Amino acid sequence: MSQLYDLRLRIEENIKSSGLDPMEMKGKIGLRSGKLLALISATTPDDPQAIAKLKLAAREILNLNL
Amino acid sequence: MKWNSIRTKVLAALLACLVVGVGGILAMMHYGFERNSQALAAESVLSAQKLFTILQAREISKMTAVSEALIANPQIRDALASKDRGRLLELTAPLYAQLKTQGITNWMFHTPEPDMRVLLRLHNPAKFGDQLNRFMDKEVTRTHAIVVGNELAKAGFALRILRPVYDANGAVIGYVELGEEFGQFIHAMQQQTGNDYGLLLSKSFLNREMWAESSAMWKRRDNWNDNPGFVVADRTTDSDAIIRFQGDLSSIQGQGQVLERYEEANSVFVRGIFPIRDASGKTVGAMFVIRNISEFYLAMQHTQRVLVLLTVVALALGMLLVLMLLNRLVFRRLERIICIATRVVGGDYQSEIRVSSNDEVGEFELLFEQFRCVFVNLLASVSDLQSGVEPPLEDAIPLEDAIKEKSMSCV
Numbered sequence: 001m002s003q004l005y006d007l008r009l010r011i012e013e014n015i016k017s018s019g020l021d022p023m024e025m026k027g028k029i030g031l032r033s034g035k036l037l038a039l040i041s042a043t044t045p046d047d048p049q050a051i052a053k054l055k056l057a058a059r060e061i062l063n064l065n066l
Numbered sequence: 067m068k069w070n071s072i073r074t075k076v077l078a079a080l081l082a083c084l085v086v087g088v089g090g091i092l093a094m095m096h097y098g099f100e101r102n103s104q105a106l107a108a109e110s111v112l113s114a115q116k117l118f119t120i121l122q123a124r125e126i127s128k129m130t131a132v133s134e135a136l137i138a139n140p141q142i143r144d145a146l147a148s149k150d151r152g153r154l155l156e157l158t159a160p161l162y163a164q165l166k167t168q169g170i171t172n173w174m175f176h177t178p179e180p181d182m183r184v185l186l187r188l189h190n191p192a193k194f195g196d197q198l199n200r201f202m203d204k205e206v207t208r209t210h211a212i213v214v215g216n217e218l219a220k221a222g223f224a225l226r227i228l229r230p231v232y233d234a235n236g237a238v239i240g241y242v243e244l245g246e247e248f249g250q251f252i253h254a255m256q257q258q259t260g261n262d263y264g265l266l267l268s269k270s271f272l273n274r275e276m277w278a279e280s281s282a283m284w285k286r287r288d289n290w291n292d293n294p295g296f297v298v299a300d301r302t303t304d305s306d307a308i309i310r311f312q313g314d315l316s317s318i319q320g321q322g323q324v325l326e327r328y329e330e331a332n333s334v335f336v337r338g339i340f341p342i343r344d345a346s347g348k349t350v351g352a353m354f355v356i357r358n359i360s361e362f363y364l365a366m367q368h369t370q371r372v373l374v375l376l377t378v379v380a381l382a383l384g385m386l387l388v389l390m391l392l393n394r395l396v397f398r399r400l401e402r403i404i405c406i407a408t409r410v411v412g413g414d415y416q417s418e419i420r421v422s423s424n425d426e427v428g429e430f431e432l433l434f435e436q437f438r439c440v441f442v443n444l445l446a447s448v449s450d451l452q453s454g455v456e457p458p459l460e461d462a463i464p465l466e467d468a469i470k471e472k473s474m475s476c477v
Contacts, residue, residue, distance in 0.1 A: 024405070027412025038413050039448065 172245030215345025
């Protein structure tokens with residue numbers, strides 16, 4: 001499992017537990033990081049730049065440190 | 067509040083309009099008040115001058131008529147011809163008491179030229195025998211006709227008529243003079259107009275000692291030292307303090323001039339002045355005019371307050387309306403587009419952007435909806451290529467199904 005996919009799962013888990021609107025939150029993170037979460041799969045190759053952007057977006061939008 | 071938002075900028079522009087509007091009204095009202103108070107002062111000076119002229123003409127007519135009756139009396143003529151002061155006083159004293167109540171305060175008989183001395187002063191019988199040598203005296207001896215005009219004596223100013231008295235042979239046997247103190251004019255004017263007046267006399271035509279004597283005689287304060295160039299001979303105000311004039315009386319133009327506006331004890335006044343000339347045409351004094359414009363000032367202030375209030379209310383309502391319209395027509399629709407675009411990126415492929423109007427934002431909504439369809443179709447294509455895409459969590463709409471479904475609706 002790629003690191004990007006692991007990040008996606010953790011973000012989705014956080015959104016679910018927080019009770020926020022999942023579409024809106026994922027949309028904001030997608031727009032902020034430039035990465036569609038729905039297109040990140042277990043086989044998506046890791047890209048350090050994409051990983052950093054996703055972590056930053058999660059921190060800014062969900063206040064989630066990954 | 068975002069400082070760089072359109073809402074903030076529009077609000078700031080509307081507030082600026084409000085400030086400019088209120089400022090403009092205040093400036094306009096101030097300008098209007100200045101102009102109107104100046105016009106009121108000019109009108110007060112002009113009307114006072116006209117009224118003064120009318121009153122003078124009326125009093126001259128009255129004194130002329132009285133003098134006609136006097137010189138027609140043979141007993142008075144005989145007493146004057148014989149220079150019998152006692153007889154003259156006996157004949158005229160009862161009449162003087164009556165005339166005095168009608169404003170004729172000065173009454174004199176003069177001997178004929180060449181010396182032309184005062185034979186009798188009805189208003190001061192103990193004083194006689196002096197020569198006055200005034201302009202009017204010279205004129206009446208030169209012309210032997212009635213002379214009228216303002217004459218400034220050493221101690222006061224009066225409107226006078228001076229005429230010769232003839233015997234049966236047509237020879238001049240003396241002169242009779244009647245006069246009215248100027249003070250009564252300003253009180254009559256005050257009663258008619260409601261304005262206040264002050265009579266100023268140039269010191270250069272007065273005698274200091276005689277002014278002190280006349281002040282004592284008329285029971286008025288000796289105000290010689292109050293002003294450098296003139297004295298206040300009479301006034302309708304309670305004190306001299308309100309009569310302030312810095313300048314030379316002889317420099318006042320014939321049509322008068324408006325002085326300054328000033329405020330005192332919650333009242334607003336405008337002042338003006340016009341010259342008073344003697345029989346020879348010299349400017350020997352001036353009439354000071356004071357008009358209370360407090361009522362007008364309060365009315366202007368009330369109008370100003372109403373206008374400012376109306377402007378503030380109108381602009382505040384305008385601001386509210388503009389902001390409501392902007393919110394309804396632009397901001398809420400933009401927020402809706404942003405919300406749907408965000409949700410589409412988040413995986414909600416069901417939401418559509420409805421084109422709510424064919425205005426400018428409506429064109430943007432249409433464009434964005436078309437863009438959304440392209441995006442969903444693109445995702446469907448990508449999804450087809452990525453055979454190993456993991457399904458999203460259970461709360462999300464299944465990606466492939468949703469994309470396929472939506473891509474059909476977008477075709």
